[in-house]
Amino acid sequence: MKKIIKVGMLGIGNVGRGTYQALEMNHKKIAETTGLDIEIVKILNRHPEKDRGIDIPAEKYTADVDEILNDPEIDIVVELIGGIEPATEYMARALANGKSVVTANKAAIAANGKRLAALAQDNHVLLRFEAAVAGGIPILTSLTTALLSNRFSGVHGILNGTTNYILTQMSEYGKSYEDALKDAQIKGFAEADPTADVEGLDAANKLSILISLIFGVDASPAVIPTQGITTVATEDIKFAADSGFRIKLLASAREIDGKVYGNVEPVLLPVSHPLASVNNEFNAVFVSGNAVDDLMFYGRGAGPLPTGSAVLGDVIGVARKLEKDSAYDIVPQLRYDSDLEFAGEGTSKYCIRMMVPERAGILGKISTIFGEHNISVENVRQNSPYTSDGETVADLIFIVFKVEKPVLLAALEEAREAGVIKSIDNIMRVEE
Amino acid sequence: MKKIIKVGMLGIGNVGRGTYQALEMNHKKIAETTGLDIEIVKILNRHPEKDRGIDIPAEKYTADVDEILNDPEIDIVVELIGGIEPATEYMARALANGKSVVTANKAAIAANGKRLAALAQDNHVLLRFEAAVAGGIPILTSLTTALLSNRFSGVHGILNGTTNYILTQMSEYGKSYEDALKDAQIKGFAEADPTADVEGLDAANKLSILISLIFGVDASPAVIPTQGITTVATEDIKFAADSGFRIKLLASAREIDGKVYGNVEPVLLPVSHPLASVNNEFNAVFVSGNAVDDLMFYGRGAGPLPTGSAVLGDVIGVARKLEKDSAYDIVPQLRYDSDLEFAGEGTSKYCIRMMVPERAGILGKISTIFGEHNISVENVRQNSPYTSDGETVADLIFIVFKVEKPVLLAALEEAREAGVIKSIDNIMRVEE
Numbered sequence: 001m002k003k004i005i006k007v008g009m010l011g012i013g014n015v016g017r018g019t020y021q022a023l024e025m026n027h028k029k030i031a032e033t034t035g036l037d038i039e040i041v042k043i044l045n046r047h048p049e050k051d052r053g054i055d056i057p058a059e060k061y062t063a064d065v066d067e068i069l070n071d072p073e074i075d076i077v078v079e080l081i082g083g084i085e086p087a088t089e090y091m092a093r094a095l096a097n098g099k100s101v102v103t104a105n106k107a108a109i110a111a112n113g114k115r116l117a118a119l120a121q122d123n124h125v126l127l128r129f130e131a132a133v134a135g136g137i138p139i140l141t142s143l144t145t146a147l148l149s150n151r152f153s154g155v156h157g158i159l160n161g162t163t164n165y166i167l168t169q170m171s172e173y174g175k176s177y178e179d180a181l182k183d184a185q186i187k188g189f190a191e192a193d194p195t196a197d198v199e200g201l202d203a204a205n206k207l208s209i210l211i212s213l214i215f216g217v218d219a220s221p222a223v224i225p226t227q228g229i230t231t232v233a234t235e236d237i238k239f240a241a242d243s244g245f246r247i248k249l250l251a252s253a254r255e256i257d258g259k260v261y262g263n264v265e266p267v268l269l270p271v272s273h274p275l276a277s278v279n280n281e282f283n284a285v286f287v288s289g290n291a292v293d294d295l296m297f298y299g300r301g302a303g304p305l306p307t308g309s310a311v312l313g314d315v316i317g318v319a320r321k322l323e324k325d326s327a328y329d330i331v332p333q334l335r336y337d338s339d340l341e342f343a344g345e346g347t348s349k350y351c352i353r354m355m356v357p358e359r360a361g362i363l364g365k366i367s368t369i370f371g372e373h374n375i376s377v378e379n380v381r382q383n384s385p386y387t388s389d390g391e392t393v394a395d396l397i398f399i400v401f402k403v404e405k406p407v408l409l410a411a412l413e414e415a416r417e418a419g420v421i422k423s424i425d426n427i428m429r430v431e432e
Numbered sequence: 433m434k435k436i437i438k439v440g441m442l443g444i445g446n447v448g449r450g451t452y453q454a455l456e457m458n459h460k461k462i463a464e465t466t467g468l469d470i471e472i473v474k475i476l477n478r479h480p481e482k483d484r485g486i487d488i489p490a491e492k493y494t495a496d497v498d499e500i501l502n503d504p505e506i507d508i509v510v511e512l513i514g515g516i517e518p519a520t521e522y523m524a525r526a527l528a529n530g531k532s533v534v535t536a537n538k539a540a541i542a543a544n545g546k547r548l549a550a551l552a553q554d555n556h557v558l559l560r561f562e563a564a565v566a567g568g569i570p571i572l573t574s575l576t577t578a579l580l581s582n583r584f585s586g587v588h589g590i591l592n593g594t595t596n597y598i599l600t601q602m603s604e605y606g607k608s609y610e611d612a613l614k615d616a617q618i619k620g621f622a623e624a625d626p627t628a629d630v631e632g633l634d635a636a637n638k639l640s641i642l643i644s645l646i647f648g649v650d651a652s653p654a655v656i657p658t659q660g661i662t663t664v665a666t667e668d669i670k671f672a673a674d675s676g677f678r679i680k681l682l683a684s685a686r687e688i689d690g691k692v693y694g695n696v697e698p699v700l701l702p703v704s705h706p707l708a709s710v711n712n713e714f715n716a717v718f719v720s721g722n723a724v725d726d727l728m729f730y731g732r733g734a735g736p737l738p739t740g741s742a743v744l745g746d747v748i749g750v751a752r753k754l755e756k757d758s759a760y761d762i763v764p765q766l767r768y769d770s771d772l773e774f775a776g777e778g779t780s781k782y783c784i785r786m787m788v789p790e791r792a793g794i795l796g797k798i799s800t801i802f803g804e805h806n807i808s809v810e811n812v813r814q815n816s817p818y819t820s821d822g823e824t825v826a827d828l829i830f831i832v833f834k835v836e837k838p839v840l841l842a843a844l845e846e847a848r849e850a851g852v853i854k855s856i857d858n859i860m861r862v863e864e
Contacts, residue, residue: 033580037799145748148466150454217774235815235827237770240783247670259772261481265860277706292567293732296728298758300724311710313579335644340687340691342643342649343693344655351672351700363480397668425665429695
């Protein structure tokens, strides 16, 4: 028996489209796993004439926000307008009307999270915003569920994909800041007005939310010292590289002796730090807990579908709570009921190390036997001959193209029986 | 008003001690954040005479499992004995008695998870096992909550710290397998009998659980093709390094055309893959979802406290469900109520790039002004002079030891006013 959960969505920009599309793609899987039938029933769209590049029935659109906020049928309001107002006002009205709210809006949560959270509590509804920090990366959920038993000494995040893309391009290809920014704009990683990203304001909003969750401290973006990447020059990048560092725009906070320090700033990170190899538009969050120790989450911090993944995850979380019968649901849920079947290891490229007699024609004979089994060789290397059991032998290392392992084993066995392989010493899969 | 949650713990080995210790360290924080007072009231200890190296009141110990399984006061049973039996029997009896169960036992869940999950459902209680896969890394919770809206095409995990430590030591220091294993045993990363780790059986148990959660498919460890690392030789490591690969023991599964393929095997991974730089005893799980795209979780997959963190996270999760009033709890929970205060950016090492007039004594003058402000220079570099506005100038890049940024800015301003700095072009924090 499926419970229908009705969702009203405010806004149909990039994230709105991604959320709608992710639900279309995965509606069946979500229903099978949770027993919940989630439907986006109304969408606030102030410009219905605009082509959104996605097929949504026209009757779902409304230009009147009240049709969503006042609809008694709607359980959950998803706010994807962005910006502090009118988003905050809409969320406040939804919560006051007894609807749970899911949002991706870092600016509104950083500015008004306290007020909205209190409203949610007063009205016995939920407010969730996983998508507001690091997009698809489930950092907020993890911090406040599975990792809740920790006290954290610090958090360090690459929380803005635009600036990370620019810094990576400057560092990897020696581009100037201006060229890297232009490139990011062409690729859709930077907006026409990139101020909020390149000046670090976007990252400061996200850090403000993390500081509240991790330390229980009110640090509004306005009090977080924030420096962007516009002063980072190729000289800085070069000096950093020569000195064993990478430059990253880091949003970080740490507790020392009862005080929480934090800021957003380009930082020289030692290349050995896990965050140093987070490149291009990817985000990552590194936390240090007093039980779990160092932990890093890496993934896409923006983009319609990754952000939509986080929005939908929150919608499912709220829906599960609304569904009283699922109070004893099993999370994580062991499942053995899908239509899929387990089929062993499949085909792969393989790397084989073997010992062969050192004489003319051996390589040709092995290759012939491989060929008879339809195994193609990508790469072969022979090391210097040596003596084993009074015989001159050599080690061969093959990489072969995709093959089923039993076929490979049969070919190797045939070659061994024919005396062209003395021993098969290791077989490893090659990941592509 | 705090709700007291009583926990009975089976076993007081490494993970038991870590769990107890993590709760001691963080009891206050957990209570403040959740309103839950979690108490470990009884501990099954078959060898009470053994010194466990931790201060636990003797009256908590019992040698009789029934004193825990049949105690009506106990809400949650935490199973940390390990091994399939008698752990499975104890968990089954706890569930049948209406107690929720939290376990770190991958072998028992891989072997009997289906039966235990059904028992939990029938008895309206919960079964959780976050600690069973990748220790402190919250992968199971994330997959089944925030990431639930995805269909996953694959999962790739470095799920065994022992083998990853051995392979890293072989690769970084050219050690032989035997020497690296001995080293791991001395450091406590490998057991006296390392079979379950080095033969890949431990990773196969964990992969079996991941395949159920991700694909809904029953792949018991016995049907997962499993190869350990005992055949990996220094020649393999060298060949891999020369060819742009690292060798990792990978537990992986992928869906292709309605079939799930998976195995545990040493794999040649391109060095550019995020998993390739997961070194030593660290674990990582890499998943690819159809909405969230690529995502990686990195952290400690073993050790008393990291595993205890995951166990306690599950205990808190169960406790929140038991606590009916928290049905509308706010997760993630914005908090502004801790005793901590936000104190700005604190002290850091800094990297400063500046333009200076090219004449004798400039560097000395700047250093003197730094010294007067108690700023110590770690490193300075001067680039070739050039002409700017008709004057010969040079770029200097300083790295200075820890200082408060306002102090640094004051010193720089003084130097600028004294004419020994023409412009301050960039200031960046240096992460240590």
